[in-house]
Each structure stands twice: as C-alpha cells, then as structure tokens.
Amino acid sequence: MSYTAEHKQQTRTRIVECARELFNRKGFAEVSIDEVMARAGLTRGGFYNHFETKEDLFVEAVEAYRHFDPATRWPEVDLDPSCGGNRFARQLIHAYLSQTHLDDVDGHCPMIALPSDVARASPRVKQAYRELLEGMAGVLANGLPKPRGRDARRRGLALAALCIGGMVLARTFEDADFRREIREAARATALELIG
Structure with missing residues (x-):
C-alpha cells in the first residue's frame, strides 16, 4: 500500500514529536528507536523510511522546537x-521562565532539557542547538532599547543564557519554593536588563 506525501510527512512529524518528548524525559542516550516508534504507534522498521540514524532524528527533534507554538x-x-520588539521579548521571558513551561517536561525547550546530551553529540546536533539558541538570543536582542551590532548580540546571548540557565537549575531541584525562587530571580533580572 502506497501512502501520500502528506501522510508520510504527518508520520514523520509524529515520530519527531514523540522522540522530542522522550528525549526531554530521559535524555538522548536512554531512549531507543524501538521506544520512539512504539510511542508513535509504529514499528521499528518504519523508522528507516524516515531517518537513516537516531542522530538524524535527534537533529530534527532539536530543529522542530524552532517552530514550537x-x-x-x-x-x-x-x-x-x-x-x-521589546513587548515580544518581555513576553518570551515570561513564557520561558513560567511555571507552565517548567511543569510541562514533554514540552520543554531542548536548550533546558538536553544540554548535556548536546555537549556529547555530533557537530550536526550542536549546529541545530546553536541555531535554536541564536534565534532566541536574536529575539531578545531585538527587544533591547537601541540594539546595536555586536553589543546587541552579546546582550541577547546573555539574556538567553540567563533564561535557559534559570530553567535548567529550576528543573534540577524538587523543592517547589526554591524552583520558583530561581525562576523569579532569573525573570526579574532578565526583565530589568531588557528595560
């Protein structure tokens, strides 16, 4: 039986989404192709109709977050x-450092869920991760008052690092009050820096 291109793309998207959620929960190394495909309601053999390797899937799972709504x-x-501009940058800071984002482990941004995995990954995975980071930093830089060249980029990267780092640390601890304190400190400082 032959499937349409649209069906094939929907299946691929489902595989990527299932993988992204599993990677967020368990890390890249701890998730098997079998586990991803079972979660997607498919067999292992179907994986190779969409991806050559698990690393190809990892790259796409990181890239998919650029289109996350x-x-x-x-x-x-x-x-x-x-x-x-500034309004969207402020909204991004609030959303990124929100309790809702923290509570939704499946929906976590790969920058907070997978930094250690990416550090051990191939250059292709690192490039996808870098593009995600640079995109976030660019949005934040555009929200700065009078952004200019390298200074805007530097400040955008610093703001992104503050937001991501705040969430990485908040995700690390179980104490709800401490998690909130970390997020609130990161959010207040980021909002202060952005003006």
Whole structure:
C-alpha cells in the first residue's frame, strides 16, 4: 500500500514529536528507536523510511522546537510574535521562565532539557542547538532599547543564557519554593536588563 506525501510527512512529524518528548524525559542516550516508534504507534522498521540514524532524528527533534507554538500547548501563556520588539521579548521571558513551561517536561525547550546530551553529540546536533539558541538570543536582542551590532548580540546571548540557565537549575531541584525562587530571580533580572 502506497501512502501520500502528506501522510508520510504527518508520520514523520509524529515520530519527531514523540522522540522530542522522550528525549526531554530521559535524555538522548536512554531512549531507543524501538521506544520512539512504539510511542508513535509504529514499528521499528518504519523508522528507516524516515531517518537513516537516531542522530538524524535527534537533529530534527532539536530543529522542530524552532517552530514550537507555546499557545497550542499552553493557552494561558501570552506570547504574540507579531507585537515584536521589546513587548515580544518581555513576553518570551515570561513564557520561558513560567511555571507552565517548567511543569510541562514533554514540552520543554531542548536548550533546558538536553544540554548535556548536546555537549556529547555530533557537530550536526550542536549546529541545530546553536541555531535554536541564536534565534532566541536574536529575539531578545531585538527587544533591547537601541540594539546595536555586536553589543546587541552579546546582550541577547546573555539574556538567553540567563533564561535557559534559570530553567535548567529550576528543573534540577524538587523543592517547589526554591524552583520558583530561581525562576523569579532569573525573570526579574532578565526583565530589568531588557528595560
């Protein structure tokens, strides 16, 4: 039986989403192809119709987050890219450091869920991760008052590191009050820096 290109793309998207969620929960090394395919409701053999290697899937799972729409997963989060500039950067900081994001392990950004895995990964995975980071830093840099060249990039990267680091640390601990304190400190400082 032959499948349409649309069906094949939907299946691939489902595999990537299942992998991304499993990688967030367990890390790249601890997730098997069999586990990904079972979660997607498919057999292992079907994997090779879409990907040559597990690493190819890892790259795509990281890249997929560039198109992640928090509103579809977290309707209570206010994030409107069309408002642009400072307003959107502030919304991004609030959404990224939100309790909702922290609680949704499956929906975590790979920058907080997978930094150690990416550090041990291939250059292709690292490049996808870097592009994700640079995209976030660019949005934050565009929100700075009078952003200029390298200084704006440097400050955007620092803001992204503050948001990501705040979430990495908050995710690390079980104490709810301490987790909130970390996120609130990171958010307040990021918002202060962005103006």
